[in-house]
Amino acid sequence: MQNFEFYNPTRIIFGENTIPKLADHIPAEARVLILFGGASAERNGTLPTVRKALEGRFTREFGGIEANPTFETLMKAVELIREEKLDFLLAVGGGSVIDGTKFVAAAVDFEGDPWSILTTHGANVKAAMPLGTVLTLPATGSEMNSFSVITRQSTREKLAFGSPHVFPRFSVLDPTRTYSLPVRQVANGVVDSFVHIMEQYLTYPADGLAQDRFAEGLLLSLIEIGPKALKEPENYSLRANFMWIATLALNGIIGVGMPQDWSTHSIGHELTARYDIDHARTLAIVLPSMLRVRQEAKRGKLLQYAARVWNLHEGTEDERIEAAIVRTEEFFESMDIPTRLSAYNIGEDAIEPLIGQLEAHGMTALGEHADITPDVSSRVLQMSL
Template sequence: MLDFEFYNPTRIVFGKGTVAQLDRLVPADARVLVLFGGESARRTGTLDEVKSALGGRELREFGGIEPNPTYETLMRAVELIRSEKLDFLLAVGGGSVIDGTKFVAAAVRFDGDPWAILEGHGAGVTDALPFGSVLTLPATGSEMNSGAVITRKATHAKLAFMSPHVFPRFSILDPTKTYTLPPRQVANGVVDAFVHIIEQYLTYPVSAPVQDRFAEGLLQTLVEIGPKALAEAGNYEVRANLMWTATLALNGLIGAGVPQDWATHMIGHELTARHGIDHARTLAIVLPSLLRERREAKRAKLLQYAERVWHITQGTEDERIEAAIARTETFFNGMGIKTRLSDYGLDAAAIDGIVSQLEAHGMVALGEQEEITPQVSRRILEAAL
C-alpha cells in the first residue's frame, strides 16, 4: 500500500426529512446565499423546504448554475456575495451546483484573477467561505470531497481544482429528493459513480486489499441497483443505496493508498467542453477504449476486475479481460448510455480538436503511469469512433 494522508471533515446527515436539520447546521446569524441550478428545485418544493428550515436568517437566492457550471455564471454569484456581504453558502442540487459553490466560496476571498484558481488546480487557495449542501442528484461525490470542475465558455476550457478549504461543512442526503429526477440524470449518476470507482481501482496492484474490496463492493452494488434505480423511481432503499454509493465513490476513502488514473475524466472533460456531451456519457465513450489501449499496463487489475466484479473465470487471460470490458459496455448501454463517438454525431474530424485541447491544458502525460500522451489519447478516441 502506498503512503497516504486521509482527511475528510464533511458531516453527512442522511435520511428522510433531513432538510429540517439546516436550522441546527447553519449558524444562526449567517447571511446565506442559496445556490441552485434550474427551476426543478423550486418546482419540486425543495427550495421552499430549504428556506423554511433556514427560518429568519437573512437569505438571498442565486439560480441558473449550469449542468457544467461556467466561470462566467459563477462570477456573478461572487459579485452578489461581495455586494451583499453574505457569509455562508448553501448549494441545493447535484454535483454541478456543489462544484460551482466550491469555486464561488474560494473566489470570493481569492487575491487576484479567480481563473487562476483553475489554472493552478487550487494551489493558490488559502481561504474560502463556509458552505453546506443539500444533495438532490447522486453522481459526482462532490458533497463529500474537496474537488470541483468548472468550464469557461469563452475558451472552451474545462478545468479541475482541489483544496482542503472547500470541503462542505455538511451535506444533507435525503434519498426522497431523487424521486423526481429524469431517467437520463439517474442513468448519468450511476455511470459517473461507476467510473469514479474505476479510476481509483483499475490501475496496478499495490497490496491494498482493503481499498480493492471496498471498490469492488461499490461496483457490484451499482451493477445490482443501477437498473432498479431507473425502473423503480420511488424505491427508497434503492435510491438510498445509490446516493450513499455515489458519495463513497469519491470521498477519498477508496483512493487512499492506491495509484489513481483519471485519464478517462481528463479526455472526457474535453468532449464535454467542445461538444456539450453529458459528462457521464463522455466517460462511457472513453473508458472501454482506454482499457483496451492500456490492457497490458492494467493486466493484473483487469483480471481481478473480471473475476471479482463480473465473475468471469473461464478462458485465457486476454479473453477474460475482453469479456470484462465488454460487460462494462453492456452495463452502460443497459443504463441507456451509448459508448461510441458516432452515437453522438461525432466522427474522426472531431479528434484533432480534442487532442489539441488536451495539449493546450497540459494533459500530455495522463494515467497512473503518466504514459498516456496526446498520441495515445488520439488512439483511444479513434478506437471509440
C-alpha cells in the first residue's frame, strides 16, 4: 500500500423525501443560485421540491447547463453571481450540473483567466464559493468528490480539475428522484460507475486488501442490480443501492493508497469531445480493448477480477482473463451499451485524429505505469473498431 491522504468532508443526506432537509444546510441569510440542466428537472418535480424547501429564501436560478458542461455557458453563471452578489450554489442534477457548479464556484473570485483552472488541473484554485447538490442521476460520483470535467466549446477541449475547495458541503441523494430517468441514462450511469471502479482497481496487485475487497464488492453489486434497475424504474431498493454504489465508486474510499489507471477515461474524453458520444458509452468502447492490450501488465489483477468478480476458476490463466473481459463486454451490452466504435459508424480513419487530440492534450503517458504512449492508445482504438 502506498502512503496516502484521505479527506472527504461532504455530508451525504440519503433517502426518500430528503430534499426538504437541504434547508437545514444552507445558511438562512444565504443568497442562493440554483443551477440545473434541461427541462427535466422542472418536469419531474425535483426543481419544484427544491424551490419549496427554500421558500422564503433569496434564490436565483440558472438553467441550461449541458450534458458536457461548457466553459462558455458556465461563465454566464459566473457573471450572474457577480451581478447579483450571490454567495451559495445549489446544483440540482447529475454529474454535469455538479461538475459545472464546481467550476463556477472556483471561477467566481478567481484572479486571471478562469480557463487556467482547467489547464492547471485545479492547482491554482485557492478558494471557492460554498456549494451543495441535489443529485438526480447516479453516475459520476461528483456529488461526493472534489473533481470536475469541463468542455471548452470553442476549442472542443475537455479537461478535468480537482480542488479540495470544491467538495460539496452536502449532497442530497433521494433515490425516488431517479425514477423518471430515461433508461439510457440509467444504463450510462451503471457503466460509468463500473468503469470508475475498474480504473482504480484493475492495475497491478498493490496490497490494499480492503481497497480490493471494496472495489470487488461494488462491482459484484452493480452486476447484480444494473440490468434490473433498468427494467424496474420504481423499485426503490434497486435505485437506492445503485445511487449509493455510484457515489462510493468515486468518493475516494476504494482507491486510497493504490495505483490508478484512468487511461480509459482519457481516451474516452477524446471520443466525446470529437463525436459527442455519451461519456459512459465511450468507456464501454475503450475498457475491454484496454484490458486486452494491457493484459501482461495487468495479469495479476485480471486473474483476481476473473476469480472474485466473475467466479471464473476453470481453464488456463489466459482463458480466464479473456472470459472475464468477455463477461464485462456482455454486461455492458446487456444494458444496450455497445462496446465497439462500429456501433457509432466510426472507422479506422478516425484513429489518427483522435490520437492527435490525445497528444495535443499531453495525454502521452497514460495508465498506472505511465507507459500508455500514443502508439498503445492507437492499438486500443484499433481493437475497439
